[in-house]
Amino acid sequence: MAIMNSVHEVLRRGSAIRGNVMWALKTIGLLFAQLLTAVTIAFLLIHAMPGNPFEIMLSNLLRGGVPYQQAVTLAEIMTGYNPNVPLFIQYFQYLWNFFHGNLGYSMLYKAPNIVLIAAAAPWTILIVSISLTLAFIFGYYLGLIGASKRGKLDTLINAFSVIFNSIPSYMLALILLIAFGVYIKILPVAGLYDRGLTPGLNIAFILSLLKHLTLPVLTYFLILFPGWAFGTRNLALSITHEDYVTVARARGLSERRILSSYIGKNVLLPQLTALLFSYGLLFGNSIFIESMFAIPGLGYLLSAAAGARDYTLTISTFLIIIIAVILGNFIADVTYGLIDPRVRGV
Amino acid sequence: MGVSVPLGRRVVNRVVDFLHQLYVSIVIFTSTGQGKTGFGLTVFVVALALAAPLFPYPGPKWSNVALQFIPPTLKPSPWYILGADYVGAPLLLDIIWGLRYFLEIGVISAAITVGLGTLLGLLAGYLGGLVDKVLNFIFNIILTIPSFALWLILAVIFRSSNPVILGFIMGILSWAGLARSVRAAALSAKNRDYVEASRLLGLNSLSIIANDIMPALLPWISINIIMSINGGFYGAMGLAFLGLIPYSNINWGAILGNAFYQEAAIFTATGTIPALIITVVSIIVLMGFVMFANSLGGVFDPRLRREIENELANRRRKSLNRL
Numbered sequence: 001m002a003i004m005n006s007v008h009e010v011l012r013r014g015s016a017i018r019g020n021v022m023w024a025l026k027t028i029g030l031l032f033a034q035l036l037t038a039v040t041i042a043f044l045l046i047h048a049m050p051g052n053p054f055e056i057m058l059s060n061l062l063r064g065g066v067p068y069q070q071a072v073t074l075a076e077i078m079t080g081y082n083p084n085v086p087l088f089i090q091y092f093q094y095l096w097n098f099f100h101g102n103l104g105y106s107m108l109y110k111a112p113n114i115v116l117i118a119a120a121a122p123w124t125i126l127i128v129s130i131s132l133t134l135a136f137i138f139g140y141y142l143g144l145i146g147a148s149k150r151g152k153l154d155t156l157i158n159a160f161s162v163i164f165n166s167i168p169s170y171m172l173a174l175i176l177l178i179a180f181g182v183y184i185k186i187l188p189v190a191g192l193y194d195r196g197l198t199p200g201l202n203i204a205f206i207l208s209l210l211k212h213l214t215l216p217v218l219t220y221f222l223i224l225f226p227g228w229a230f231g232t233r234n235l236a237l238s239i240t241h242e243d244y245v246t247v248a249r250a251r252g253l254s255e256r257r258i259l260s261s262y263i264g265k266n267v268l269l270p271q272l273t274a275l276l277f278s279y280g281l282l283f284g285n286s287i288f289i290e291s292m293f294a295i296p297g298l299g300y301l302l303s304a305a306a307g308a309r310d311y312t313l314t315i316s317t318f319l320i321i322i323i324a325v326i327l328g329n330f331i332a333d334v335t336y337g338l339i340d341p342r343v344r345g346v
Numbered sequence: 347m348g349v350s351v352p353l354g355r356r357v358v359n360r361v362v363d364f365l366h367q368l369y370v371s372i373v374i375f376t377s378t379g380q381g382k383t384g385f386g387l388t389v390f391v392v393a394l395a396l397a398a399p400l401f402p403y404p405g406p407k408w409s410n411v412a413l414q415f416i417p418p419t420l421k422p423s424p425w426y427i428l429g430a431d432y433v434g435a436p437l438l439l440d441i442i443w444g445l446r447y448f449l450e451i452g453v454i455s456a457a458i459t460v461g462l463g464t465l466l467g468l469l470a471g472y473l474g475g476l477v478d479k480v481l482n483f484i485f486n487i488i489l490t491i492p493s494f495a496l497w498l499i500l501a502v503i504f505r506s507s508n509p510v511i512l513g514f515i516m517g518i519l520s521w522a523g524l525a526r527s528v529r530a531a532a533l534s535a536k537n538r539d540y541v542e543a544s545r546l547l548g549l550n551s552l553s554i555i556a557n558d559i560m561p562a563l564l565p566w567i568s569i570n571i572i573m574s575i576n577g578g579f580y581g582a583m584g585l586a587f588l589g590l591i592p593y594s595n596i597n598w599g600a601i602l603g604n605a606f607y608q609e610a611a612i613f614t615a616t617g618t619i620p621a622l623i624i625t626v627v628s629i630i631v632l633m634g635f636v637m638f639a640n641s642l643g644g645v646f647d648p649r650l651r652r653e654i655e656n657e658l659a660n661r662r663r664k665s666l667n668r669l
Binding site: 030033034037038041045048049050158162165166167170171174175177178182283284285287288291292302303306307309311314315318321322325329 | 492494496501505602606629633637
């Protein structure tokens with residue numbers, strides 16, 4: 001009997017491990033399929049662009065006095081493709097270049113696209129992560145309090161979520177710009193740090209950076225926090241009628257205790273997952289906020305490149321943003337799978 | 347079965363029934379403060395957009411550099427009651443014609459969203475199997491693309507401020523969210539008893555989808571219509587704000603963009619006024635749509651409907667008794 005039990009145990013563990021491996025393989029396979037699709041979309045978009053980056057680059061080089069054969073080779077390297085070879089070979093060239101970190105050459109900034117993107121990404125990541133984290137924490141607590149008190153606070157959360165749901169981010173940024181640029185001149189409205197400061201870990205630079213980041217972060221924060229408050233409140237309300245909450249109340253625990261350890265913790269898991277998923281999508285929103293506050297991040301790069309018709313830079317930035325979203329979702333998926341075994345099908 | 351009702355009578359019955367349903371919907375809608383505001387604002391906005399041809403079009407003949415960004419005044423003509431835009435055309439006319447322009451974009455994008463979203467979502471949810479897997483993969487890919495980034499690229503490709511083209515650009519991504527909710531709703535409806543009963547009765551898939559599954563999807567679809575229209579406003583204004591589509595002064599985003607980028611006019615006293623007026627107007631309009639969408643849930647709640655109908659019937663009976 002004991003032997004049978006241990007055999008069962010081993011089999012059960014084996015199938016659990018197999019389930020885990022299958023789940024991991026499936027998730028990674030899906031990730032690759034998504035990445036490939038994103039690169040394919042980028043390739044198709046480059047071809048849909050009016051004018052031809054290769055020809056533009058070639059004529060530029062020829063005008064610069066480069067011999068023809070050399071110019072063709074250079075243009076091919078710089079734009080990452082050659083329109084004179086069959087389309088599917090171009091496609092594989094593009095894929096090859098992409099996986100080797102060659103995303104073409106920017107006509108606008110006269111530098112490789114990948115270098116420009118690598119320089120811009122940290123700012124976007126910094127602003128997005130600060131504002132989203134702040135909005136999440138504030139919204140979570142506000143939502144919990146709203147669920148326990150109802151009444152006035154509830155109406156307030158509702159009103160906030162309606163108002164900030166309907167204001168486009170650029171209009172909110174414009175209002176803040178007018179308020180702080182024209183009327184209350186206490187905060188800088190453009191750029192990342194004061195002129196004459198060298199970026200680095202010195203106090204003057206960091207203070208200046210924080211000052212410059214206040215308005216963009218505030219814009220994001222105002223747009224984001226009502227959503228988190230609303231979601232947390234609804235989730236918390238749906239839990240207040242669960243049996244274990246009633247039991248806890250019957251045991252005479254304080255409302256505060258019930259709120260923090262019985263309701264709060266159960267709301268936190270789904271909300272944290274939602275938080276992980278939402279990091280990626282914010283990169284799209286950064287276009288307005290960065291171009292209005294003149295922050296040299298990914299969104300600014302995208303709109304500047306599109307405005308100057310620098311096609312390969314536009315598409316490359318777009319591709320990197322999509323990849324950031326896909327990777328963000330992948331990390332969220334994996335984390336969720338690790339926290340909650342039901343997802344893995346174990 | 348065999349009782350034949352004359353065609354005219356049938357049409358009249360249908361119309362009366364439709365009007366009655368509409369009346370009940372409006373009563374439910376206006377039963378909350380939010381619904382009342384949303385309904386009022388939305389009806390007003392749509393009516394104004396439809397009535398736009400009654401107002402003069404703020405075309406090139408209105409442009410006048412001397413009037414650029416003038417504050418609200420009645421002097422050259424009463425149309426300048428809200429001031430003028432960057433080219434000197436009256437802001438009030440820009441706003442009225444802009445409503446029509448944005449609504450056209452929104453309606454086209456909503457049609458694409460609802461058409462594609464419902465069709466593909468139903469296909470995935472109802473057929474299942476490989477079709478479901480492939481379609482679901484496509485939905486997920488599309489949902490990872492930040493919509494505004496793609497709109498921006500498509501706007502650069504098409505370089506047009508034509509509402510039809512912009513409507514297509516806005517609609518090209520937004521259907522995936524709806525498709526996913528429709529798929530989920532169809533999946534859960536598929537295994538309900540009443541669908542099973544219809545299948546046992548030998549009804550074909552089309553009739554099952556139309557009569558059994560669609561009613562459950564109506565709230566999703568109608569909320570998506572409103573949100574698409576909202577997205578049309580948001581996207582078209584944003585693209586014009588960044589100067590990525592050709593200038594058109596009925597696009598409020600272009601006016602804002604001019605105030606912001608061209609002359610840095612928002613930092614001067616005169617440039618602030620049109621920017622603030624445009625901002626306030628669009629926030630009110632968009633807020634109206636959001637409130638409308640928020641209150642839409644109750645209209646499709648069959649229990650609430652029956653309650654309201656009973657209440658209306660009671661009220662009618664009481665007033666008859668009083669007579």
